[in-house]
Amino acid sequence: MAETQTVQRTPLYDAHVSMGGRMVDFAGWDLPICFTSINEEHAHTRTACSVFDVSHMGRLTLTGKDCQSFLNRLCTRNLDQAEVGRSYYSHICREDGGILDDVIVSRFEKRWGIVCNASNREKIVAWIDKQSRGMDVSLKDQTTSTAMIAMQGPKTLELANAITGKDLSSLKRYRCTEYTYLIMKVSVYRCGYTGEDGFEVVVPASAIKMMLPKLFGSKGSPNPLIKPAGLGARDTLRIEAAMPLYGHELSEDWDSLTAGQSWCVDLEKDFVGADAMRKVRDEGLPRQLVGLELDGRRIARQHYRVFAGGKEVGEVTSGTLSPTLGKSIAMAFIKSDVAEVGTTLEVEMGSKRTGATVVKLPFYKRPKSS
Amino acid sequence: MSIPTDRKYCETHEWFAGAEDTITMGISQFAADELTDITYVELPEIGKVVSVGDVVGEVESVKATSEIFSAVDGEIIEVNENLAGHPELINDDAFDKGWIAKIKVSSTASLESLMDAEQYKTFMAGAH
Numbered sequence: 001m002a003e004t005q006t007v008q009r010t011p012l013y014d015a016h017v018s019m020g021g022r023m024v025d026f027a028g029w030d031l032p033i034c035f036t037s038i039n040e041e042h043a044h045t046r047t048a049c050s051v052f053d054v055s056h057m058g059r060l061t062l063t064g065k066d067c068q069s070f071l072n073r074l075c076t077r078n079l080d081q082a083e084v085g086r087s088y089y090s091h092i093c094r095e096d097g098g099i100l101d102d103v104i105v106s107r108f109e110k111r112w113g114i115v116c117n118a119s120n121r122e123k124i125v126a127w128i129d130k131q132s133r134g135m136d137v138s139l140k141d142q143t144t145s146t147a148m149i150a151m152q153g154p155k156t157l158e159l160a161n162a163i164t165g166k167d168l169s170s171l172k173r174y175r176c177t178e179y180t181y182l183i184m185k186v187s188v189y190r191c192g193y194t195g196e197d198g199f200e201v202v203v204p205a206s207a208i209k210m211m212l213p214k215l216f217g218s219k220g221s222p223n224p225l226i227k228p229a230g231l232g233a234r235d236t237l238r239i240e241a242a243m244p245l246y247g248h249e250l251s252e253d254w255d256s257l258t259a260g261q262s263w264c265v266d267l268e269k270d271f272v273g274a275d276a277m278r279k280v281r282d283e284g285l286p287r288q289l290v291g292l293e294l295d296g297r298r299i300a301r302q303h304y305r306v307f308a309g310g311k312e313v314g315e316v317t318s319g320t321l322s323p324t325l326g327k328s329i330a331m332a333f334i335k336s337d338v339a340e341v342g343t344t345l346e347v348e349m350g351s352k353r354t355g356a357t358v359v360k361l362p363f364y365k366r367p368k369s370s
Numbered sequence: 371m372s373i374p375t376d377r378k379y380c381e382t383h384e385w386f387a388g389a390e391d392t393i394t395m396g397i398s399q400f401a402a403d404e405l406t407d408i409t410y411v412e413l414p415e416i417g418k419v420v421s422v423g424d425v426v427g428e429v430e431s432v433k434a435t436s437e438i439f440s441a442v443d444g445e446i447i448e449v450n451e452n453l454a455g456h457p458e459l460i461n462d463d464a465f466d467k468g469w470i471a472k473i474k475v476s477s478t479a480s481l482e483s484l485m486d487a488e489q490y491k492t493f494m495a496g497a498h
Binding site: 038 | 406407409410428430432433435457458
């Protein structure tokens with residue numbers, strides 16, 4: 001982790017700086033933490049449409065006739081029936097169940113796409129290389145030759161329709177497609193990491209700049225419904241939506257079931273890590289991922305210890321002051337016998353302990369109908 | 371960024387203003403901007419006696435928690451109660467409405483070694 005390497009810039013770097021982005025080093029990439037304020041960008045995403053630069057995330061393309069059987073063995077999710085035009089959230093694990101990464105696997109007509117975390121990209125490329133030996137699978141890392149943006153928020157669909165002149169409403173959640181826009185190839189995914197409706201769009205790196213006026217409007221008359229947002233809001237949004245983050249809820253040190261993500265695991269099929277996870281299932285989970293609502297305004301941060309009746313029962317994985325709820329919220333791994341909704345616990349913050357109540361996840365769910 | 375010239379600055383980004391026996395302290399706008407949205411301020415108790423280098427309180431943001439330190443010996447005589455309900459006052463106006471505490475001192479000698487506005491500006495340029 002502490003290797004010294006130069007910080008990389010995404011194709012949107014100059015645009016971030018010119019829009020007033022406060023740049024920070026994130027997983028080796030120079031990215032904006034915010035443009036105005038995290039709270040403002042958070043609220044804008046929940047009410048209109050925010051654009052996030054997610055070009056740091058790994059974009060891998062797989063081709064070859066063995067792709068489907070290979071990916072079905074590599075991923076925790078069942079991809080045996082994977083259809084063209086669909087995206088699947090999955091984990092990639094080691095034999096011992098340790099989570100190497102969480103990814104979105106998408107099936108296009110002539111290829112498969114994997115979007116992985118920036119911090120895990122090299123590891124995943126090497127893992128795919130090793131696991132696919134002897135199979136007809138070839139991998140191309142397209143991370144630096146493309147740019148990726150996420151448009152998120154309840155106004156995204158109508159704005160995206162207006163910008164593209166297409167009706168994107170037929171592209172349902174977790175569907176993906178390819179368009180030719182002007183002369184370039186564009187991949188569009190109806191997913192995101194904010195708990196809102198939205199799209200993630202991949203374009204050639206050289207083309208993203210000419211798309212920006214289309215997105216934000218011209219300098220003189222910016223579209224007030226679309227604003228840039230940074231990594232700060234991305235984190236508070238995903239915590240409210242209880243979406244896991246690698247390095248927090250997910251780690252090589254535990255498996256997908258222990259991470260509370262059994263919904264993306266199919267133990268009926270064979271995959272790398274399946275045996276280890278079946279054992280975990282049979283022995284019973286010692287802990288659970290829960291939501292906590294804390295008293296007061298202080299933020300519970302990763303590794304803060306959680307107590308029940310004076311006994312240590314677990315630790316916080318992520319926390320923030322929820323901009324939507326105005327409350328201090330956290331996710332935590334705690335012992336199963338104190339994980340029931342409504343249980344009163346305490347979180348250690350410095351020298352003091354603060355009261356906390358187990359609540360249902362997610363903390364925020366977008367209103368239906370949109 | 372305009373840096374008020376009527377006060378002194380620490381390398382840990384606190385400011386101290388006032389020449390007589392009452393010193394007002396806060397954190398700089400640079401520090402507030404770096405922390406991003408401030409969500410909570412742990413204020414000291416009135417009557418608390420502090421020495422140079424003591425922790426006076428904590429400023430917490432979405433991004434991080436950071437302690438604030440005293441650069442004077444003295445007694446806390448007033449705290450900015452508005453910060454309890456509106457910690458964002460520090461983001462909005464770190465040098466004025468976002469002040470944190472007032473300290474009664476017998477001497478301001480310890481402030482002499484701190485940075486003035488010009489020096490702090492140079493220091494920030496290096497810190498960024």
